[in-house]
Amino acid sequence: MTENVLIAGAGIGGLTAALALHARDVDVTVIERTDLRPLGVGINLLPHAVRELYELGLGDRLSRIAVAPAAVAYYDTDGALLFREQRGIDGGYGYPQYSVHRGLLQMLLLSALRDRLGPNAVHDNCELVGFDESDGCVRVHTSSGDLVAGALVGADGIHSCVRRRIHRGPDPLLWSGSRMFRGAVDGEPFLDGRTMSIVKGANGVDLVVYPIGGGQLNWVVMLPEAQQGPLPGDAKWNRPGDRSEVLRHVDHWNLHWLDAADLVRRTEPVLEYPMVDREVLPWWGRGRVTLLGDAAHPMYPVGANGGSQAIVDAAVLAEELSRDPVHGLRGYEDRRRPETAKVVEANREMHRAGATQRPDDLARVTAKYRTDTKADRSHA
Numbered sequence: 001m002t003e004n005v006l007i008a009g010a011g012i013g014g015l016t017a018a019l020a021l022h023a024r025d026v027d028v029t030v031i032e033r034t035d036l037r038p039l040g041v042g043i044n045l046l047p048h049a050v051r052e053l054y055e056l057g058l059g060d061r062l063s064r065i066a067v068a069p070a071a072v073a074y075y076d077t078d079g080a081l082l083f084r085e086q087r088g089i090d091g092g093y094g095y096p097q098y099s100v101h102r103g104l105l106q107m108l109l110l111s112a113l114r115d116r117l118g119p120n121a122v123h124d125n126c127e128l129v130g131f132d133e134s135d136g137c138v139r140v141h142t143s144s145g146d147l148v149a150g151a152l153v154g155a156d157g158i159h160s161c162v163r164r165r166i167h168r169g170p171d172p173l174l175w176s177g178s179r180m181f182r183g184a185v186d187g188e189p190f191l192d193g194r195t196m197s198i199v200k201g202a203n204g205v206d207l208v209v210y211p212i213g214g215g216q217l218n219w220v221v222m223l224p225e226a227q228q229g230p231l232p233g234d235a236k237w238n239r240p241g242d243r244s245e246v247l248r249h250v251d252h253w254n255l256h257w258l259d260a261a262d263l264v265r266r267t268e269p270v271l272e273y274p275m276v277d278r279e280v281l282p283w284w285g286r287g288r289v290t291l292l293g294d295a296a297h298p299m300y301p302v303g304a305n306g307g308s309q310a311i312v313d314a315a316v317l318a319e320e321l322s323r324d325p326v327h328g329l330r331g332y333e334d335r336r337r338p339e340t341a342k343v344v345e346a347n348r349e350m351h352r353a354g355a356t357q358r359p360d361d362l363a364r365v366t367a368k369y370r371t372d373t374k375a376d377r378s379h380a
């Protein structure tokens with residue numbers, strides 16, 4: 001059935017899926033709406049995702065562009081340590097955790113795919129606009145004409161067109177009530193140079209800051225400003241944010257080991273994104289179509305699982321399709337849908353618990369998150 005798989009979307013999930021399918025001798029093509037530039041700022045890959053990239057032979061290249069955090073540590077606004085837990089190899093996992101620039105990660109995956117499949121492996125500036133299933137194949141309508149494939153994987157992100165076409169009912173973005181201001185900027189290493197730091201400010205304001213390789217520091221400031229509910233406006237990854245809104249909250253902090261206000265002042269551009277997800281879907285696909293990554297299970301970007309779960313999806317999809325070309329799409333969904341639904345819920349819970357500054361609560365929340373998301377399974 002799946003003699004040729006067409007993946008819509010050359011993001012982190014779509015590119016990894018193409019590499020994983022190719023590694024298992026499944027014929028694959030990727031289409032991408034944009035002209036593929038290294039967009040975004042920092043992203044974190046947990047050991048269960050890093051393991052899959054190592055399996056694809058990308059471990060060395062990844063380690064050269066990323067930083068492997070040794071710990072996640074929580075601080076108050078005077079820079080005093082509240083709680084610390086080790087991560088990656090230092091935390092006893094079998095693989096490192098990596099903090100990396102999302103755009104550089106995407107370009108690494110793209111260049112590996114082009115090396116392995118040839119220069120035309122990804123058709124860029126080619127947008128999926130619809131599809132029909134008939135005569136034992138999927139006819140995919142794109143901005144550059146029709147393509148025919150044995151299966152279609154919608155890896156087209158949080159605003160997925162494939163998802164909209166197979167789930168016709170209401171499927172709104174659900175807003176946590178927080179906005180995230182983000183940026184990456186050159187900066188000296190702080191603390192031991194391998195600590196992902198979370199500063200707990202007043203009224204639920206959090207600063208998350210960590211090195212991402214290339215001498216850059218990535219930061220995110222979360223500002224709670226409304227009750228959970230419908231999102232006013234939309235969610236765009238590259239929307240510019242107003243740095244003065246962030247400075248208002250951090251300019252009196254005195255961390256000693258990092259000048260948070262200076263970091264924000266020097267960052268160009270400051271970006272803004274609402275913390276959103278969507279309701280968990282009862283099914284991802286029928287027949288020859290399925291979803292992957294944010295298209296299937298958009299989640300709050302807390303817990304470092306957005307990109308990580310997309311990468312695990314990619315590995316399982318390839319495994320199931322190579323094992324059973326007829327029922328592989330459903331086998332993939334049966335394994336991944338319940339797992340990712342738990343992560344979506346765990347991220348919501350982690351966000352709700354976020355205002356606490358008590359060390360024992362922080363220890364409890366992070367331990368529960370690890371259990372709920374089965375992160376423990378990649379321990380050595």
Ligand SMILES: Cc1cc2nc3c(=O)[nH]c(=O)nc-3n(C[C@H](O)[C@H](O)[C@H](O)COP(=O)(O)OP(=O)(O)OC[C@H]3O[C@@H](n4cnc5c(N)ncnc54)[C@H](O)[C@@H]3O)c2cc1C
Nearest residue numbers: 009011012013033040041127128156157237293294306307
């Ligand atoms: C521009 C951008 C910047 C981001 N920046 C960050 C960041 O700084 N930090 C972070 O944690 N996460 C960021 N993300 C999200 C993060 O990449 C994902 O949450 C995660 O990696 C899951 O990846 P994904 O492949 O499912 O989705 P994405 O990485 O979002 O990839 C989806 C891809 O599908 C393409 N696409 C969309 N519609 C169509 C269509 N109709 N036809 C063909 N192609 C289509 C998009 O252009 C995109 O390349 C960003 C996403 C994007 C698109």
